Amino acid sequence: MSKYTEDDLREELKTKEYEYGFYTDIESETFPVGLNEEVVIAISKKKNEPEWMTEWRLEAFKIWKEMEEPDWANVHYEKPDFQAISYYSAPNSKPKYDSIDEVDPELLATFEKLGISLDEQKKLAGVAMDVVVDSVSVATTFKKTLGEKGIIFMSISEAIKEHPELVRKHLGTVVPQKDNFYAALNSAVFSDGSFCYIPKGVRCPMELSTYFRINQAGTGQFERTLVIADEGSYVSYLEGCTAPSRDENQLHAAVVELIALDDAEIKYSTVQNWYPGNAEGKGGVFNFVTKRGLCEKNAKISWTQVETGSAVTWKYPSCVLKGDNSVGEFYSIAVTNNYQQADTGTKMIHLGKNTKSTIISKGISAGKSQNSYRGLVQVSSRAENARNFSQCDSLLMGNECGAHTFPYIEAKNKSAMIEHEATTSKIGEDQIFYCNQRGIDTEKAIALIVNGFSKEVLNKLPMEFAVEAQKLLEISLEGSVG
Amino acid sequence: MLKINNLHASIEDKAILKGINLEVKAGEVHAIMGPNGSGKSTLASVIAGKEEYEVTEGSILLEGEDIEELAAEERAHKGVFLSFQYPVEIPGVSVTNFMKTAINETRKAKGLEDMPAKDMLKMIREKSELLEIDRKFLSRSLNEGFSGGEKKRNEIFQMAMLEPKLAILDETDSGLDIDALRIVANGVNKLKSKDNAVIVITHYQRLLDHIVPDFVHVLYNGKIVKSGGKELAHELEAKGYDWIKEEVNA
Numbered sequence: 001m002s003k004y005t006e007d008d009l010r011e012e013l014k015t016k017e018y019e020y021g022f023y024t025d026i027e028s029e030t031f032p033v034g035l036n037e038e039v040v041i042a043i044s045k046k047k048n049e050p051e052w053m054t055e056w057r058l059e060a061f062k063i064w065k066e067m068e069e070p071d072w073a074n075v076h077y078e079k080p081d082f083q084a085i086s087y088y089s090a091p092n093s094k095p096k097y098d099s100i101d102e103v104d105p106e107l108l109a110t111f112e113k114l115g116i117s118l119d120e121q122k123k124l125a126g127v128a129m130d131v132v133v134d135s136v137s138v139a140t141t142f143k144k145t146l147g148e149k150g151i152i153f154m155s156i157s158e159a160i161k162e163h164p165e166l167v168r169k170h171l172g173t174v175v176p177q178k179d180n181f182y183a184a185l186n187s188a189v190f191s192d193g194s195f196c197y198i199p200k201g202v203r204c205p206m207e208l209s210t211y212f213r214i215n216q217a218g219t220g221q222f223e224r225t226l227v228i229a230d231e232g233s234y235v236s237y238l239e240g241c242t243a244p245s246r247d248e249n250q251l252h253a254a255v256v257e258l259i260a261l262d263d264a265e266i267k268y269s270t271v272q273n274w275y276p277g278n279a280e281g282k283g284g285v286f287n288f289v290t291k292r293g294l295c296e297k298n299a300k301i302s303w304t305q306v307e308t309g310s311a312v313t314w315k316y317p318s319c320v321l322k323g324d325n326s327v328g329e330f331y332s333i334a335v336t337n338n339y340q341q342a343d344t345g346t347k348m349i350h351l352g353k354n355t356k357s358t359i360i361s362k363g364i365s366a367g368k369s370q371n372s373y374r375g376l377v378q379v380s381s382r383a384e385n386a387r388n389f390s391q392c393d394s395l396l397m398g399n400e401c402g403a404h405t406f407p408y409i410e411a412k413n414k415s416a417m418i419e420h421e422a423t424t425s426k427i428g429e430d431q432i433f434y435c436n437q438r439g440i441d442t443e444k445a446i447a448l449i450v451n452g453f454s455k456e457v458l459n460k461l462p463m464e465f466a467v468e469a470q471k472l473l474e475i476s477l478e479g480s481v482g
Numbered sequence: 483m484l485k486i487n488n489l490h491a492s493i494e495d496k497a498i499l500k501g502i503n504l505e506v507k508a509g510e511v512h513a514i515m516g517p518n519g520s521g522k523s524t525l526a527s528v529i530a531g532k533e534e535y536e537v538t539e540g541s542i543l544l545e546g547e548d549i550e551e552l553a554a555e556e557r558a559h560k561g562v563f564l565s566f567q568y569p570v571e572i573p574g575v576s577v578t579n580f581m582k583t584a585i586n587e588t589r590k591a592k593g594l595e596d597m598p599a600k601d602m603l604k605m606i607r608e609k610s611e612l613l614e615i616d617r618k619f620l621s622r623s624l625n626e627g628f629s630g631g632e633k634k635r636n637e638i639f640q641m642a643m644l645e646p647k648l649a650i651l652d653e654t655d656s657g658l659d660i661d662a663l664r665i666v667a668n669g670v671n672k673l674k675s676k677d678n679a680v681i682v683i684t685h686y687q688r689l690l691d692h693i694v695p696d697f698v699h700v701l702y703n704g705k706i707v708k709s710g711g712k713e714l715a716h717e718l719e720a721k722g723y724d725w726i727k728e729e730v731n732a
Contacts, residue, residue, distance in 0.1 A: 429534075434570045436554035437530050437563075438584035438640065439591065448583055452574025452623070 031088040037061060040188050043088050047157050047191075050164060060177035060187030067181045073343040074372040074404055077312045080251045080286060087189045087222070146204070151235075152197040153208055156224050159195035166197055170228055174257040174294045174320070182253040182288040182314075186222045190255070193223035198233040198264075207462050209238040225256040229264035229299075236267040238465055250275075250285045252310075258293035258301055262323065265300040266293065269461050271469050273476075274309035281339025281368075284311025291315065297323030297352070304460045306469040307334040307344060308476040316374065318347035321355035321383075328357040331457040333469075335476045336369030336401070345375035345406075350386035350416070359390040362454050365401035366477055372404040379416040386416045394424040395453050397446075397477070425453075447474040483508045483679045484529070484648055489540035491528045498524045500704035501540070506648070509676040513690055513715060514683045516701035517723045522683045523567060525701070526652045530564040531557045544648065558584075559591040561647030561678075565637040565654050572624040577636060578606065580624050581643050588644070609642040613669040630657030638669045649673075650681045655689035667692030687719035700726055 031039065040061045044054040069079055146153050152163060160167050177187040198204050229235050252274065260266045268291075277284025287310035293301035303317040319328025330346035348357035357377065365371040371394065379386040394403035405422050427449055435445035450473050451458065458466050489502040498521045506512050516522055528535050529542060531554035542549055549557050572580065586596045597605075610617050613635060625633050634654050641649050651670065655663055670693050674680060682693055690698075690712065698714040699706045702723070707730050708714065718726075 428570070430570050431572060433532055433554060434566065434572075435584075437558055437566075438580070438644065439555050439558035439588040440584055441553075441555045441587065444583065444587060448575055448580070449572055452572055455574035 031086050033086045034083050035061075035085070035087055035189065039087055043189055043191065046088060047160075049157075049160055052164075052168060053160055056172070056177070057188050060184050061189075063178045064181065064184035064188055067178075067184055069181050073314050073374070074370065074406070075312050075314060075341040075343050077286065077341070082185070085251060088191055145206075149202050149205065150199040151202060151204055152195065154195055156190075156193045156195040156226060159226075163195075163197070166228065167195065167226065170257070170259055171224075171226060172257075174259060174292045175255050175290050180290060183255050183290040186224060186253050186255040186290070190222045190224035193225045193254070194227075195225070196227045196235065196237060198229045198235045200230045201232040202230075203233065204235040207236045207238055209240070221250070221252050221254070223254040225254070226259075227257070227266060227268070228259045229261060229266045231261045232263040233261075234265045234267075236269070236462060238462060239268075239270040240273075240465070240468070251288070252285050253288045254290070256289070256291040256317075258291075260293065260295050260299035260301050260326075262297040262299060264296070265302075267302045267304070268293070268317070269304040269465055271306045271461075271465060271472060272309050272313075273472055275311075276309050276336075276338065276340045277311040279338050281311070284340070285309065286311060287313045287315060289313075289315040291317035292320065292347075293318070293328070294320045295323055295326035295328060295352075295355075298325045299323055300327040300329070302327075302329035302331070302460070303346065304331040304457065305333070305344075306457070306461070306472065307332070307342060308472050310342070311340060313340075313342040313344055315342075315344045316346055318349065319357065320349045320351065321357065321386075322351045323355075324352040325354045326352055327355070330357075330359045330361070330375075331460045332360070333362045333364070333454045333457045333473070334371055334373075335364045335473060336366070336371045337476055338367040338369060340367075340369040342370070343372040343374055345373045347376040348378070348388060350377075350379040350383040350388070353382070353384045354386075355383055356387045357389075359388070359392075360456055361390075361392045362457055363392070363394045363403050364397070364450060364453065364473075364477070365394070365403050366397040368400045370402045370404070372406060374406040374408075376408040376410070377418055378409075379411040379413050379418070381412040383413050384415050386411075386413065386418075388416075388418045390418075390420045392420075392422045393453065394422075395450065396424065396426045443474075446477055450474075450477060483510075483545060484681075485543040485546075486529075487541045487543070489525075489528070489542065490538045491524060491535045492538055493524070493535050497538070498535075498704055499528065502701075502704070502706060504699065504706065506679045506681060508647075508679055510697065511674065511680045511682065511693060511695045513695035513698045513712075514681060514701055514706075515685065515698060515715065515718055517727075518685075520701045521704045522701050523652055526564055526650045526681075526683055529557075529648075529650060530554055530562060555587070556591070558644075559588050563641050563644055563646030563649045565634070565641060565649065565651040567653040567656065569625045569628075569633045569637055571626045571628075573626050575624050577620040577622060577624055577639070581606070581640060584640070584644060605643065609639060612642060612672055613639050614665055615639055631659060631662035634658055634666055635662065635669075638666050638673075642669065642673055645673075645678075647678050648681070649678065650683065652683045653685070654682070655684055655686065663689065664692060687715050690715045702726060702730055 037058060040057050041054060044057055175183050177184050196208060227237055258266050258268060274285035274287060295301050301319050305317060307313055317330060321328050328348050334342045334344050336342050345361060346359055359375055361373045363371040363373055373392045375390060377388045390407060392405050396403055403424055407420050409418055411418060431449060432442055432445050451470055458469060461469055484506040486502050486504040489499055491499040502525060514522055531552060537550055544560055582602060589597060615635060654666060658666060682695060695712050698710055698712060700708040708726060
């Protein structure tokens with residue numbers, strides 16, 4: 001009988017190249033490398049921004065210069081040289097297109113390869129897309145349908161020009177410029193991103209979706225997303241990412257701010273599949289992201305993330321539960337393989353009375369990867385009856401990977417109730433044999449077991465996304481079993 | 483159906499099976515009995531293709547085809563089914579989803595399309611009725627939190643769904659109370675036909691009161707040392723295994 005050993009599997013895994021590892025030849029306009037005040041001003045000018053925006057960026061740059069790159073996370077990497085990065089790259093075929101026919105065919109081919117369709121099918125599926133390629137939004141669909149409801153969904157650059165009052169009022173209120181090193185950097189140089197506003201009492205009729213990807217060699221990407229759900233409104237927002245493979249590490253430092261005003265609800269889902277580096281751990285995206293949501297009275301913010309990509313991930317989508325009775329949720333699946341490192345989790349800051357938070361984190365580690373959950377549950381002294389439930393499960397494959405859990409709990413109010421559960425398990429040979437015996441091969445068996453393990457989180461994703469996410473889990477873990 | 487010739491198998495260089503000869507024809511029920519550690523479960527695992535065991539000598543033929551080089555899933559596709567002594571848990575995967583995957587993977591291996599959902603549901607309904615299984619049970623995670631009886635009944639349910647040619651029931655009676663035993667045995671009897679065969683591995687006679695074997699074999703120290711009809715099982719029940727050991731060692 002032929003034995004399929006772990007070594008065979010490892011060998012097979014090595015030969016699985018990153019699926020989306022291709023590079024399109026689109027003419028780009030790219031700034032020379034380096035960062036100083038002139039570059040910040042040039043970015044702002046390039047985007048025809050008003051003066052207040054330029055000032056805001058410069059202020060952030062000043063703060064950033066004084067800051068040091070954090071090193072408390074359980075990740076090890078060579079720190080990027082911030083002077084060796086180009087801070088702006090935009091496709092040349094500007095301005096925006098009125099119809100899909102006008103879009104660069106090369107770009108459309110790229111989308112096709114990524115499985116992104118911009119056509120009517122999306123409308124049937126109820127998805128409006130704002131596609132961001134190398135930082136500049138090139139196509140926005142269904143703006144009109146949304147416009148009828150008063151919903152604003154556009155690139156943040158447009159929003160700065162068309163809705164300066166909204167942007168100016170909210171930008172940086174959840175993640176201030178000085179929040180952290182990467183947030184400060186993003187505030188200074190962000191190139192584009194999405195803006196979304198849902199008016200009072202409006203329920204957004206479709207899932208809003210944005211695809212980000214990194215296209216140009218050596219360009220950092222600094223998206224800025226701002227979602228505002230006005231009183232009593234509801235929106236479900238999706239973000240998905242893929243990137244072509246590159247040898248040098250690419251830096252990605254995004255900032256996402258969510259604002260849920262009284263009685264509003266924001267559901268934010270993301271699937272991240274950036275290039276994780278090759279089997280030797282060379283290359284791959286550095287993903288240092290700040291995502292935070294603010295809940296006013298009776299508001300609810302729910303983060304759902306599926307993280308399979310990036311060489312190094314540093315990401316803690318958080319909720320500030322400011323209003324009484326507000327609710328924060330965090331559902332996460334983080335997969336690491338080969339030499340990937342992920343330090344991810346959430347912060348739930350309970351400020352209001354009767355605030356509730358739920359954290360479900362599923363970490364899956366394979367190869368030689370390191371997967372850490374880091375979470376903070378903080379209950380302030382005036383947050384009467386705050387509740388939190390946290391569950392962190394880790395699944396290990398093989399003997400060379402690591403799973404770590406760092407839960408931090410700070411409760412300053414005696415009425416707080418905080419629960420934390422954690423489990424660690426390993427895919428066993430017995431489980432695999434059981435599946436094999438029923439006619440299910442090893443690859444499929446792993447997919448089945450991993451999907452079962454991740455089910456609680458997958459169930460939180462919008463249908464269309466859940467299928468994609470499942471596929472992604474399978475691709476990411478093909479051939480890894482211990 | 484199954485022909486085993488002079489089968490030797492070992493695990494980590496320790497010989498467990500030391501020359502098994504066994505022929506099972508379609509329509510037959512064979513019981514394999516024997517004291518603990520005689521190699522009963524090893525025989526089941528080796529037939530099913532568990533990789534930890536190394537076949538050092540001999541052959542296993544399924545319908546005339548040597549299956550020794552086939553992976554476990556390929557043997558399953560050819561109709562080998564093992565009801566596990568200790569069925570494993572797979573959290574988050576429902577019994578239904580597991581069965582759907584198993585059936586469709588088997589169909590795929592045979593070049594068939596996925597079974598239409600309608601047919602699948604119909605089959606699930608029929609088979610669960612046959613085995614007196616509450617269908618709520620089927621949406622629970624596979625074996626997670628199942629009682630001993632539920633696990634074994636679930637194994638037989640899977641057997642019913644997969645319709646194997648050769649079913650090996652490894653200690654299916656362990657952990658069952660008398661009612662569960664009856665239900666499981668009835669299920670197996672209903673699934674039995676002239677086209678398939680069953681190997682029942684057990685310590686005790688009691689299961690064989692319900693699933694009546696055509697042949698009984700006694701396995702001891704890696705070899706079949708005695709074969710007979712169903713009356714041999716009664717004899718073992720009455721006298722234990724010591725007389726067999728004495729006979730062999732004499």
